[in-house]
Amino acid sequence: MPIHEEHLIRPENLKTHENLVIDGVDVSGHWSTFIESRVVTDYNEAIEEEISSLPGGEFIHRCWQCGSCTNSCTVNAVNPEFNPRYWIYLIRMGMESELLRDRDIIWQCVSCNKCTYACPRDVMPEGVMKATAHWLELKGHTPKSPSTVFDEVFAGQVIETGKIEEGRVLRHFLKRTGQPMIQPWLVEMVKRMVFGLPLKMLIHLGLANIFRPRTSQWARARSAINEYVAEKEDEHQTALGLDDLVELAKQEVTSKSTPAGE
Amino acid sequence: MSSGKNYKKVAYYPGCALEGTAQAYDRSTKEVGKALGLELEEVKNWNCCGAMEVKNIDPKIQTYLSSRVMSIAANEMGHDVVMAPCNGCYHNLKKAEYDLQNDQESRKVVDRISTKAGHDTYQAGQVETIHALDWIRDEIGEEGLRERTKGALKGLKVANYYGCMYTRPRHIFPEKDQGEGSESTLTPHFMDDLLAAAGAENVDFPLKTACCGGAHTLSDSDTSTLLVTNILKAAEASGAEVIATECPTCHSGLEMHQIRAEKNFGYKSNVKIVYFTQLLGLALGLKPKAVGLHENISNSTDLLREKGIA
Ligand code: SF4
Ligand code: SF4
Numbered sequence: 340m341p342i343h344e345e346h347l348i349r350p351e352n353l354k355t356h357e358n359l360v361i362d363g364v365d366v367s368g369h370w371s372t373f374i375e376s377r378v379v380t381d382y383n384e385a386i387e388e389e390i391s392s393l394p395g396g397e398f399i400h401r402c403w404q405c406g407s408c409t410n411s412c413t414v415n416a417v418n419p420e421f422n423p424r425y426w427i428y429l430i431r432m433g434m435e436s437e438l439l440r441d442r443d444i445i446w447q448c449v450s451c452n453k454c455t456y457a458c459p460r461d462v463m464p465e466g467v468m469k470a471t472a473h474w475l476e477l478k479g480h481t482p483k484s485p486s487t488v489f490d491e492v493f494a495g496q497v498i499e500t501g502k503i504e505e506g507r508v509l510r511h512f513l514k515r516t517g518q519p520m521i522q523p524w525l526v527e528m529v530k531r532m533v534f535g536l537p538l539k540m541l542i543h544l545g546l547a548n549i550f551r552p553r554t555s556q557w558a559r560a561r562s563a564i565n566e567y568v569a570e571k572e573d574e575h576q577t578a579l580g581l582d583d584l585v586e587l588a589k590q591e592v593t594s595k596s597t598p599a600g601e
Numbered sequence: 602m603s604s605g606k607n608y609k610k611v612a613y614y615p616g617c618a619l620e621g622t623a624q625a626y627d628r629s630t631k632e633v634g635k636a637l638g639l640e641l642e643e644v645k646n647w648n649c650c651g652a653m654e655v656k657n658i659d660p661k662i663q664t665y666l667s668s669r670v671m672s673i674a675a676n677e678m679g680h681d682v683v684m685a686p687c688n689g690c691y692h693n694l695k696k697a698e699y700d701l702q703n704d705q706e707s708r709k710v711v712d713r714i715s716t717k718a719g720h721d722t723y724q725a726g727q728v729e730t731i732h733a734l735d736w737i738r739d740e741i742g743e744e745g746l747r748e749r750t751k752g753a754l755k756g757l758k759v760a761n762y763y764g765c766m767y768t769r770p771r772h773i774f775p776e777k778d779q780g781e782g783s784e785s786t787l788t789p790h791f792m793d794d795l796l797a798a799a800g801a802e803n804v805d806f807p808l809k810t811a812c813c814g815g816a817h818t819l820s821d822s823d824t825s826t827l828l829v830t831n832i833l834k835a836a837e838a839s840g841a842e843v844i845a846t847e848c849p850t851c852h853s854g855l856e857m858h859q860i861r862a863e864k865n866f867g868y869k870s871n872v873k874i875v876y877f878t879q880l881l882g883l884a885l886g887l888k889p890k891a892v893g894l895h896e897n898i899s900n901s902t903d904l905l906r907e908k909g910i911a
Binding site: 394395413414417418447449450451452453455456463465469473484485486487488489490491493494497498501502503504505506509512513516523524527552554555556557559560562563564566567568571 | 617618620621622646647648649651652653654655656657658659660661662665666669710713714717718719765768769770771786811812814815816817819820821824825827828857860861864865
């Protein structure tokens with residue numbers, strides 16, 4: 340018999356036998372496909388608590404697995420592997436290694452909040468996606484995603500000056516992600532933009548690069564925000580049990596800078 | 602739905618995009634206001650609301666950033682209404698309002714940073730945040746627009762695109778979904794109503810609140826291009842000649858990925874992308890230059906001229 344919804348099973352867990360005889364009965368053909376049985380022993384029960392300690396993850400415990408989030412999800416519609424309901428399940432079960440198989444796509448959530456809109460339990464799945472992506476990075480399971488790099492470049496500029504200048508964010512982002520500034524579509528866009536613009540505008544855009552927009556008397560807000568960010572980072576580090584690691588890394592750095600034999 | 606407050610003179614929060622890539626939206630909003638006799642007073646020395654990025658570093662900083670804008674409008678300028686034409690700003694101010702109303706922890710953080718930054722803490726309820734759509738719809742109304750525009754957009758087929766931030770998540774917009782006269786979060790219609798009042802023919806567009814991938818427009822461009830392609834295709838399939846926008850991120854996302862879809866994936870589309878304020882401005886008899894039509898990347902001048910609109 341064919342297996343229904345075969346696409347829901349990972350290909351490596353499907354076993355098809357060419358010729359199969361069970362208890363003397365030849366079941367080759369239709370009856371020859373099986374799902375590999377498996378035993379999970381490596382539960383990591385700390386994951387749910389760790390992810391709920393990060394911003395956005397607070398309400399993960401409310402989930403009752405209805406699937407409305409995945410059903411309404413923008414990214415799921417273009418990539419069926421992107422499955423918020425399933426990841427929430429894995430996190431709550433502590434099935435870390437399963438979760439890690441999808442580590443490279445979780446950050447792709449576009450924050451459209453279709454899931455939040457659909458969720459009957461106010462889990463705020465959008466937040467859970469962000470917290471999970473953040474968790475993967477903090478734990479060192481993934482490098483910083485392009486999205487995180489962008490958030491950092493952007494937030495960095497806001498905290499520094501109070502405002503954003505888009506051209507600058509774009510340049511910094513491309514630089515930090517190692518992409519060339521000359522992207523064919525970008526060139527085409529600038530061409531069409533320049534085409535329609537009066538000289539006055541161009542001068543204005545040019546000047547914006549020199550006179551960066553900023554909020555005046557921002558310095559006190561900046562230091563208050565920075566102080567808060569630093570505190571939060573420490574809190575997250577502790578919640579994820581990374582304190583010892585960070586301590587170790589610090590010692591490593593200091594011992595390396597001390598000359599040998601002393 | 603009208604809160605009963607007067608929108609004739611409101612605090613105006615343009616936000617960073619309207620100072621940068623979306624100058625045309627800023628210009629057309631101001632010009633439309635002038636033509637309608639509505640007054641905008643820009644929030645003094647405003648800061649970025651945090652857009653879609655700062656919340657991923659920490660949501661409470663975003664709440665602080667938005668609260669500072671509202672605090673200035675209320676405490677330094679004496680306003681009780683802030684109008685934000687950008688969906689991102691509008692969303693974040695609403696979100697901050699909700700959090701400050703409902704979350705003790707957010708209140709504490711905002712109070713702490715505000716005190717250190719040296720300004721009054723914003724108290725929930727001091728201002729009402731509205732979108733440019735509410736502003737025109739409530740103060741001028743469909744009837745008022747009908748009289749002033751005399752069906753000027755007649756014959757123009759429009760797909761109204763609202764994006765994500767204007768309606769989601771629902772809980773930060775308590776005034777929506779309140780029946781007759783209020784905005785719907787599932788099938789928003791305020792822009793449809795205004796443009797229809799100005800004579801436009803709104804097409805049946807199924808992707809009004811679809812996502813353009815704006816949050817990852819640069820960090821995951823291919824996904825964004827794919828999402829925008831779906832929107833462009835749906836608009837063309839429903840017979841639209843233009844997509845009307847009410848958000849600078851959606852607008853520039855559509856423009857950018859329309860080009861990217863053509864350059865990188867060979868999908869060419871003809872539908873034009875225009876701010877709803879530009880269409881209303883033209884309908885009110887303003888010159889194309891005055892509403893910044895030439896500043897759009899998507900060139901709609903020929904089409905609108907052909908139709909006798911520009
Ligand atoms: S919609 Fe909400 S309750 Fe349903 S599976 Fe998703 S997160 Fe869980
Ligand atoms: S916010 Fe993220 S997870 Fe939720 S529907 Fe949108 S893309 Fe999917």
